[in-house]
Amino acid sequence: MGEIPGARAELDRLGGALRAQLVELISELTPGTGLDLLFLDEPTVVDWHEPLKYRYSTDFRGARAAEVGAAEVARLGAGRLAAAGWTVSQAPEADGSGTVVTGTRDGMSIEIRVAEHVPNVLFSGRTPAMALFTPSFEWPAPVRTPENLTPGYVLCYECDGLGRCPECGGRGWLPDEAAGRVKCPECLGRRVCPICRDAGELAISQLQPFQRGYYPELGKRPE
Structure with a gap:
């Protein structure tokens, strides 16, 4: 298989932008949380149809401060994403257990999940899925x-x-x-x-x- 010119560089650029945005969100919404487990090291295959599609993705769990409610975390997260140029939406979880803040930009997506009954804040980030190689069997x-x-x-x-x-x-x-x-x-x-x-x-x-x-x-x- 042959590399698609510029595809890996663009995916790496998006992966770097995604990680930088996640670092800002985690540091602001769950201060004191270590970032050692925030991995976006290598893109993985997410679509096995030819040509294969790759993307960077991560799920990271932090904890909000006891004095900061879930609604406030959701408000701050939505505001931070909007200020950075992301298109933001907010909706309740399907089971009513919490709130999901979703931001999209340049094919990337970030989700912030919060709930009042637990201190955990779940951050999820995805780049778009991109073909990096042309099939050549x-x-x-x-x-x-x-x-x-x-x-x-x-x-x-x-x-x-x-x-x-x-x-x-x-x-x-x-x-x-x-x-x-x-x-x-x-x-x-x-x-x-x-x-x-x-x-x-x-x-x-x-x-x-x-x-x-x-x-x-x-x-x-x-x-």
């Missing part, structure tokens, strides 16, 4: 052909000399409309042909009787 060449068979061997009846799994071509997965990818049912993700194990050929002397049936030219095994 090519079906592999066979490792064995009639011209380069080892003497006393025949082409594997399962992969016809390919060596790699004949179902997925050695990727270990197949495209799937819903999930993007599913484990190959032929090789179970092992990538190689389940019969010859990447050899592309089978020793005639070691063929089982049912396997010889794939090679009528061999005839029956001598008694």
Whole structure:
């Protein structure tokens, strides 16, 4: 696969901007909270359809001061995001347990979750999902052909000399409309042909009787 020019640099820029905004929010809304666990180190795959989509994301938990109520934290968080140019909305949790402040900007999103009955404040941040590489899979060449068979061997009846799994071509997965990818049912993700194990050929002397049936030219095994 080939890198999409500028895509990783742009995703890194957005990841850096997201982290900087989260640091401001955490420091203001939950002062004294250590930031050692605020990780946005590497983008992860969030969409397995080709081309794969990556994004930076994090969930971080802080604690509001005892004298500051949840409503005040939500108000301060919404104000901070709005002042920084984020589009802000506020809504109750679906179960009524608290409030969610959501900010969006440049495809990024930040959520702040607060509740009166607990001091915890949950910060979540996401960059947009971006493709970083162009898909470039090519079906592999066979490792064995009639011209380069080892003497006393025949082409594997399962992969016809390919060596790699004949179902997925050695990727270990197949495209799937819903999930993007599913484990190959032929090789179970092992990538190689389940019969010859990447050899592309089978020793005639070691063929089982049912396997010889794939090679009528061999005839029956001598008694």
